[in-house]
Amino acid sequence: MLRFPLRRYLAGMRRESLGLLEIALPSVCLLCRQMPSRPGTFCAACLLGMPPVASPRCPRCDLPFTAMDGSDHLCQACTLLPPPFLWARSAGLYQDSLRRAVQRFKFQGEFNLDRPLAHLMRGMLQQSLEEFKADLLVPIPLFRRRLCQRGFNQSLLLARALRLEGLPIATRLLRRVRETAPQSGLKAFQRRRNLRGAFALEKSLRGERVLLLDDVMTTGATARECSRVLLSGGAGAVAVAVLARASLHA
Secondary structure: OOHHHHHHHHHHHHHHHHHHHHHHOOOOOOOOOOOOOOOOOOOHHHHHOOOOOOOOEOOOOOOEOOOOOOOOOOOHHHHHOOOOOOOEEEEEEOOHHHHHHHHHHHHOOOHHHHHHHHHHHHHHHHHHHHHHOOOEEEEOOOOHHHHHHHOOOHHHHHHHHHOOOOOOEOOOOEEEOOOOOOOOOOOHHHHHHHHOOOEEEOOOOOOOEEEEEEEEEOOOHHHHHHHHHHHHOOOOEEEEEEEEEOOOOO
């Protein structure tokens, strides 16, 4: 029974220790440990490996197209089955430096990466976030067993590090009520079926505009299901912000 609180305690201690080291030691890039770097962020070389999703892309789900030229247009998935969210926006492509940063943050417990990753999100998504005018920020929840194993929810850490002024973080509104099989290796329709009924709301909404937050979007199945549940529960509109957008072949 103490396993989960102990993990949270150790995670907090690790983060505090890393924070003290950042103050005591000369500023280095938190990803490659090279100098120089602005305090608490990535160096120019690593940022070059974190390119934004550029046109042509899908304006609905932010899927990057393989063509090097052309205008934005709906992808096949959004044309055949329009997602319930208004739009999804990402801070960058899930490749190179950004992929390494996400994996180290998510799987290796390098919690001090939350602030530079959130800084990247704010810079890339500021205009979209301001235009949407969200009432609530909702991080994608983990199932209880997965949360106990990992000890933290990476989407919640990102939400707290974003510090969007005046926007409350609803940590208990959306719950993951069913454990699902791993999404990796599944086709888009299999991912949607796998997640059906996996989320539920703690209470009804009254027309609030909700900003969903997640670390990586691949097919968008998780964002679709969470948005559907939120809208069914009374949300006025849902938009999605993710740290990294994977291509169809990621």
